[in-house]
Amino acid sequence: MRLVVDLNRCQGYAQCAFLAPDVFVMHGEEALMYDPGADETQREQIMRASAACPVQAILVDQVDLAEGALAHVG
């Protein structure tokens, strides 16, 4: 699944790193590193992390990946 964190908004509360530790990791004291193409098996944890983010900085795909398949080259 695809996700992106608005790191202008992120204030390093680290709720996501507790709720989905395989996807979100604190790097140093407050910088966040995350997997933007996390495995589908992580969906439940990611949705929980997204809901719990105090500044609502986590955007998760709202569209089935199949729509992406409409993108064609040329």
Place this chain on the structure above:
Amino acid sequence: MSVDGPTRTFRRQGRVVVVGASLAGLRAAETLREEGFTGALTMIGDEPHGPYDRPPLSKQVLLGKTPADGTALPRRRAIDAEWRLGVAATGLDLTEKRVRLADGQEVGFDRLLIATGTRARPWPRDAEADLDGVFVLRTSDDAARLDQRLAARPRRVLVIGAGFTGSEVASACRERGLEVTVAERGPAPLVGALGGVIGAIAAELQREHGVDLRCCITVTALEGDPAGRLRRAHLSDGTALDVDVAVIALGAMRNTEWLAGSGLGAGPRGVACDAGCRAFDVHGIVTDDIFVAGDVARSPHPLFGYQFLSLEHWGNAVAQAETAAHNMISAGPDRRPHLWVPAFWSAQFGVNIKSVGVPPMGEEIAVTQGSLAEHRFAAAYGFQGRVIAAVSFDHARWIDFYRERIESAAPFPPDFTGVDRPPGGVRPVPADFPDPALPTHGPTVTLSGYSPSDRRVTFTPARA
């Protein structure tokens, strides 16, 4: 909201073409659909990939934690577009309202959004740039190649240019346990974006993490072996370095060449537009149907003396794209200005760096919280007696507070008393930006244009 007849018709059956299929282009397309545009939408992108996120390329991807093709942007909604990927736009005919493509085809439009962004500035000598081992970092393909090379454990990596990209590349190399030399023309890393006071802290960070940082130095030549592989770099102090990899991090160039001769006010500084994202033509007359957003745009900002700002910022691409898209399908009185306050972040050497406002406008800087020595602080920049920008190292929670100070033209030196005040109080010192006439790596903000310096405005954010 009042929608006049032509606008209503356009929303229903107009043709919108978006040139640039990256962050700004995608968010604009989503906003068009969100706000009720049901006409034809064509997305044109020169890369073969769908929209993906670039900030992770110099961080997660170079650390080997995320594959380079794993940063596709999430979609806010379906956009029902025709995608023309892997084909660059090569020309614009304003009279016929057509975009010419590299494959010879043309696409007609009623309204156009230009979101072609920037590309990495290449090493100036082609033969040296073509050596195996010389890289730039802008696209996911660039990141894939560089990550692969770093994984092969080169003896030493040379990073040319210590702006944000160069510094993040150096940080990733150290984290991978690779030897890295950073060559910077200016007196310190990040000096163009944040000034010499903060640049000195960035230099300490690099050296504490084992970077061989060399400032006030340029790379005069890259030398290859007979097989065309990079093996040595020559520096302006007469020394040479044995290196297997060189990363050219000399800033970005705006993708405006395809607009040459079109009649639009486009050039190396970007495409000039009004506060509503409508492009200017070469006569300085605003166009009705051509809009601009993202890194390629230059737009006037009332908070900063109405100077034209070109911002290579992720957040600006999103906000400007949303405003441009809204204005594309709105009648005059419903249009709104792009009044986003510049902001960016960087993660390097384990430190979270954030900035808000326009630091290069700052004459003075004052550490307002924490301490420089501990590399944990917030500092405000002052310009003509007001707060014009702020920067934080591992103090991100305070950035919104400083944004409000900037928006309300709060006085500088700061008169607020907060927690975590530095010992010895708040003492402004010169911000120490390099003379803009001297070449250095490009700042992330460039300022130009007409400046009615004593005009005051009340700034209200576009949206809460």
